Amino acid sequence: MRSLFALLVCSLFLSGPKAFGQSGDEEVEQVAKFFDHVLTEGQCYPWLHYLCKEVGHRVAGSAAGAAAVEYSQQILDSIGCDKVWTQEVEVRHWSRGSIEKCKVVQSNTLGDLELSVVALGYSAPTPNLGLKAEVIEVKSLDELRKLPSSQVKGKFVFFNGPMDPKKINTFHAYGAAGSQRTSGPRVAAQKGAVGALVRSLTLKNDDVPHSGVTIFKQEKPIPAAALGIQSADKLSALLAQEPKAKVLLELNCQDLGKRKTYNVIGEIKGSVYPDEIIVVGGHLDSWDLGEGAHDDGAGCVHAMQVLHSFKALGIRPKHTIRCVLFANEESGLAGGRKYAAEAERKGEKHIAAIESDGGGHAPRGFAMDALPHVLKPAYAKAQNWRSLVAPYGFYELTTGGSGADISPLKKLGVVLFGFRPDSQRYFDYHHSRTDVFENVHRRELELGAAGIAAWVYLIDKYGLQ
Amino acid sequence: MRSLFALLVCSLFLSGPKAFGQSGDEEVEQVAKFFDHVLTEGQCYPWLHYLCKEVGHRVAGSAAGAAAVEYSQQILDSIGCDKVWTQEVEVRHWSRGSIEKCKVVQSNTLGDLELSVVALGYSAPTPNLGLKAEVIEVKSLDELRKLPSSQVKGKFVFFNGPMDPKKINTFHAYGAAGSQRTSGPRVAAQKGAVGALVRSLTLKNDDVPHSGVTIFKQEKPIPAAALGIQSADKLSALLAQEPKAKVLLELNCQDLGKRKTYNVIGEIKGSVYPDEIIVVGGHLDSWDLGEGAHDDGAGCVHAMQVLHSFKALGIRPKHTIRCVLFANEESGLAGGRKYAAEAERKGEKHIAAIESDGGGHAPRGFAMDALPHVLKPAYAKAQNWRSLVAPYGFYELTTGGSGADISPLKKLGVVLFGFRPDSQRYFDYHHSRTDVFENVHRRELELGAAGIAAWVYLIDKYGLQ
Numbered sequence: 001m002r003s004l005f006a007l008l009v010c011s012l013f014l015s016g017p018k019a020f021g022q023s024g025d026e027e028v029e030q031v032a033k034f035f036d037h038v039l040t041e042g043q044c045y046p047w048l049h050y051l052c053k054e055v056g057h058r059v060a061g062s063a064a065g066a067a068a069v070e071y072s073q074q075i076l077d078s079i080g081c082d083k084v085w086t087q088e089v090e091v092r093h094w095s096r097g098s099i100e101k102c103k104v105v106q107s108n109t110l111g112d113l114e115l116s117v118v119a120l121g122y123s124a125p126t127p128n129l130g131l132k133a134e135v136i137e138v139k140s141l142d143e144l145r146k147l148p149s150s151q152v153k154g155k156f157v158f159f160n161g162p163m164d165p166k167k168i169n170t171f172h173a174y175g176a177a178g179s180q181r182t183s184g185p186r187v188a189a190q191k192g193a194v195g196a197l198v199r200s201l202t203l204k205n206d207d208v209p210h211s212g213v214t215i216f217k218q219e220k221p222i223p224a225a226a227l228g229i230q231s232a233d234k235l236s237a238l239l240a241q242e243p244k245a246k247v248l249l250e251l252n253c254q255d256l257g258k259r260k261t262y263n264v265i266g267e268i269k270g271s272v273y274p275d276e277i278i279v280v281g282g283h284l285d286s287w288d289l290g291e292g293a294h295d296d297g298a299g300c301v302h303a304m305q306v307l308h309s310f311k312a313l314g315i316r317p318k319h320t321i322r323c324v325l326f327a328n329e330e331s332g333l334a335g336g337r338k339y340a341a342e343a344e345r346k347g348e349k350h351i352a353a354i355e356s357d358g359g360g361h362a363p364r365g366f367a368m369d370a371l372p373h374v375l376k377p378a379y380a381k382a383q384n385w386r387s388l389v390a391p392y393g394f395y396e397l398t399t400g401g402s403g404a405d406i407s408p409l410k411k412l413g414v415v416l417f418g419f420r421p422d423s424q425r426y427f428d429y430h431h432s433r434t435d436v437f438e439n440v441h442r443r444e445l446e447l448g449a450a451g452i453a454a455w456v457y458l459i460d461k462y463g464l465q
Numbered sequence: 466m467r468s469l470f471a472l473l474v475c476s477l478f479l480s481g482p483k484a485f486g487q488s489g490d491e492e493v494e495q496v497a498k499f500f501d502h503v504l505t506e507g508q509c510y511p512w513l514h515y516l517c518k519e520v521g522h523r524v525a526g527s528a529a530g531a532a533a534v535e536y537s538q539q540i541l542d543s544i545g546c547d548k549v550w551t552q553e554v555e556v557r558h559w560s561r562g563s564i565e566k567c568k569v570v571q572s573n574t575l576g577d578l579e580l581s582v583v584a585l586g587y588s589a590p591t592p593n594l595g596l597k598a599e600v601i602e603v604k605s606l607d608e609l610r611k612l613p614s615s616q617v618k619g620k621f622v623f624f625n626g627p628m629d630p631k632k633i634n635t636f637h638a639y640g641a642a643g644s645q646r647t648s649g650p651r652v653a654a655q656k657g658a659v660g661a662l663v664r665s666l667t668l669k670n671d672d673v674p675h676s677g678v679t680i681f682k683q684e685k686p687i688p689a690a691a692l693g694i695q696s697a698d699k700l701s702a703l704l705a706q707e708p709k710a711k712v713l714l715e716l717n718c719q720d721l722g723k724r725k726t727y728n729v730i731g732e733i734k735g736s737v738y739p740d741e742i743i744v745v746g747g748h749l750d751s752w753d754l755g756e757g758a759h760d761d762g763a764g765c766v767h768a769m770q771v772l773h774s775f776k777a778l779g780i781r782p783k784h785t786i787r788c789v790l791f792a793n794e795e796s797g798l799a800g801g802r803k804y805a806a807e808a809e810r811k812g813e814k815h816i817a818a819i820e821s822d823g824g825g826h827a828p829r830g831f832a833m834d835a836l837p838h839v840l841k842p843a844y845a846k847a848q849n850w851r852s853l854v855a856p857y858g859f860y861e862l863t864t865g866g867s868g869a870d871i872s873p874l875k876k877l878g879v880v881l882f883g884f885r886p887d888s889q890r891y892f893d894y895h896h897s898r899t900d901v902f903e904n905v906h907r908r909e910l911e912l913g914a915a916g917i918a919a920w921v922y923l924i925d926k927y928g929l930q
Contacts, residue, residue: 035631035633036631039630039631040630040631165504165505165908166500166501166504166505168500168856168857168858168912170908203908204907205907362827362887362889364858390860391633392633393633393829393887395855395860422827422858422887424827424906424908424909424912425906425909428906441889441890441893442669442670443630443635443668443889444889444890447633447889
């Protein structure tokens with residue numbers, strides 16, 4: 001694209017800031033200040049660099065998790081928060097170990113076929129020499145539920161239902177396919193399976209395996225692993241030829257039992273309503289592959305950037321604005337539960353909570369959730385602000401979802417918002433070794449932070465009732 | 466992000482397809498068919514792979530340019546177009562050559578300092594041993610215009626005005642800074658400068674230089690090159706210390722004179738109005754760095770995908786739909802001018818033209834342009850369709866711009882549309898060695914193609930008057 005003339009005369013219909021009540025111009029300017037600040041002096045990108053490259057991935061309860069707790073407190077201190085503190089949280093620390101191997105053994109047509117694999121979180125280890133068994137393939141959890149145990153017993157269950165590429169928002173495709181990973185191994189164990197293999201939850205056609213939690217309840221955990229999707233396709237093709245082919249899986253992951261970790265909290269005290277709180281947060285823990293850059297380093301630095309921008313712009317909020325970096329979203333949500341329990345115990349009044357846990361991509365908008373009688377007036381109010389943030393790519397305001405860590409606040413009557421970035425690339429990286437700093441785009445990250453800051457500003461100024 | 470429950474209940478307010486006139490449900494389904502098709506059976510991504518990796522970059526008039534003409538005709542044939550043909554276009558073929566070097570020589574503080582550089586299109590070469598001169602730095606074309614020639618004569622003019630990171634749409638920042646590259650060297654030559662160095666037009670903080678055309682008119686061309694922005698920053702810092710420092714530039718680019726190339730055209734004949742035409746296009750030429758993946762391989766495969774989807778879905782359009790791959794957008798727009806001149810000469814009636822030349826990123830919407838009396842009713846009509854494409858990320862419908870190649874059709878009363886993808890990453894790659902296939906995301910590319918196809922469908926069905 002060469003010619004400039006067409007660009008210079010371009011006027012954005014939807015993007016042209018519209019009048020907003022009587023104080024329209026003032027709000028247009030104020031929102032612009034947040035974007036100007038973050039796009040020129042924002043610190044979220046260098047903070048994320050440190051979190052990814054110096055701290056690295058940070059499973060709740062791990063040594064790196066402790067380093068992340070320390071580092072984020074230092075940032076919140078350096079911003080000039082009025083108060084920075086932690087909340088102790090107990091987590092079950094699971095460690096991946098050093099051995100993750102999977103192959104089809106002695107196939108008639110292919111010999112030994114190596115498959116790309118990672119253990120799922122809370123998987124059991126295999127015996128030292130590995131676990132060898134036949135495989136039964138299903139395309140969904142429902143399909144497994146309908147199978148008699150006799151067809152499952154002693155085998156690996158291979159969950160091979162792909163994410164649906166026709167769903168435009170990839171989180172919806174993830175939601176539809178995800179029970180294979182979260183609940184599949186548990187149901188397989190109930191039916192006597194010796195292990196589970198799950199097709200990675202991604203739409204990218206490569207062979208990078210994607211981990212994530214799997215949940216066992218009363219069942220004794222079995223070895224459960226994710227296959228790269230090209231490996232999953234190869235295994236499926238082979239099973240069509242040789243239904244009796246055996247897979248050998250080796251994992252030496254470990255459940256290390258209970259550990260302590262911490263929610264990290266910093267706040268700017270409100271000038272008018274110091275006892276009414278607006279939370280902005282992300283989760284500090286990550287999976288132990290890659291660097292937790294999009295999931296959820298991006299959300300953590302978004303939240304810290306909000307406080308930094310208020311301080312740097314000299315805006316003293318009326319309500320207390322609190323940055324909460326939750327302790328363990330990935331493996332149990334103990335951090336979110338603890339925060340809500342403490343808020344309830346202390347009788348704290350939270351008027352809103354915003355979570356960023358959809359990655360650091362270019363913004364698309366917000367989702368909202370609350371108890372029905374709270375949601376209705378809040379949604380009506382928030383609708384008024386859409387034209388202020390739409391010029392920055394915040395087009396959507398939907399209802400029905402927010403963020404996992406803040407969800408326990410719903411029952412306390414808090415209005416919840418989830419930041420919603422563009423979803424196309426998120427599951428390319430999610431829970432895999434490619435979720436690294438290099439895959440986060442500086443301006444996209446900054447636009448998210450600035451929009452969340454502007455949204456907090458509007459909530460603080462106008463309330464939600 | 467782990468928890469699935471929040472996703473499953475998520476309902477999109479803005480994204481929920483709204484009733485569209487009386488035939489709302491039918492149109493919702495029809496639009497969905499285009500997305501379903503492209504996201505599961507689209508060919509645009511493998512076509513782009515071939516164009517980038519087998520053909521490579523393709524300056525108008527080059528051997529690779531000829532290969533691109535041949536390849537795209539074959540694709541259009543294979544799609545099942547009713548007719549495929551070419552239009553001969555004459556272009557001035559400029560070749561980059563093999564030598565591009567730039568350094569500060571004999572700086573007191575730094576010794577010889579290498580600078581990252583590429584020639585601008587239509588730059589003159591330097592003498593064989595290079596061109597050595599002092600440097601005068603300006604921050605804009607206006608600043609140069611105000612300088613007396615005595616301060617410029619015999620020197621390099623160094624245009625160092627950055628793109629403005631505060632502009633949310635990066636094309637606006639490009640538009641504001643771009644005259645330094647397109648017109649700066651010409652004005653410098655008028656004032657007696659021996660050469661020009663231009664800060665690359667990018668917002669990415671690296672040292673990759675970005676080329677592009679520079680335009681000389683009556684002036685004798687002078688050597689003109691783009692510096693990587695880290696090199697530009699270094700040179701600026703050095704000049705602040707040592708204003709008399711000299712730069713040595715070596716370029717052996719060449720103007721090879723007139724060559725022939727071709728617009729490539731394929732069409733599906735209309736069933737009701739075969740003599741009324743809807744154009745969908747991109748430009749086949751690229752700069753000679755990288756692979757022309759986003760600029761504008763993406764636009765070409767978008768346009769071909771539109772015809773492919775109509776054929777594959779068995780939708781016979783009422784109007785003739787014509788894919789036009791323009792010959793040389795980058796260096797003169799002769800392809801666009803030729804196409805419009807032929808349309809006028811033959812008295813062809815075009816009702817609309819859509820160009821994709823903003824890259825292969827996730828869609829944001831369309832811009833519209835036309836003569837005022839044509840634009841008004843067309844905009845009113847097109848507004849009705851927004852709710853049909855908004856669920857797919859096509860949020861914006863703006864006025865005032867379209868695409869360079871289709872712009873000569875405006876005076877014929879044609880309604881013009883420019884596809885507008887997300888702009889944040891485009892100038893990271895634009896006209897540089899990093900504009901390669903690997904930087905195009907499959908789903909983002911496909912979403913653009915599907916939305917353009919749906920838009921063509923709506924124009925075909927309802928017209929624009």
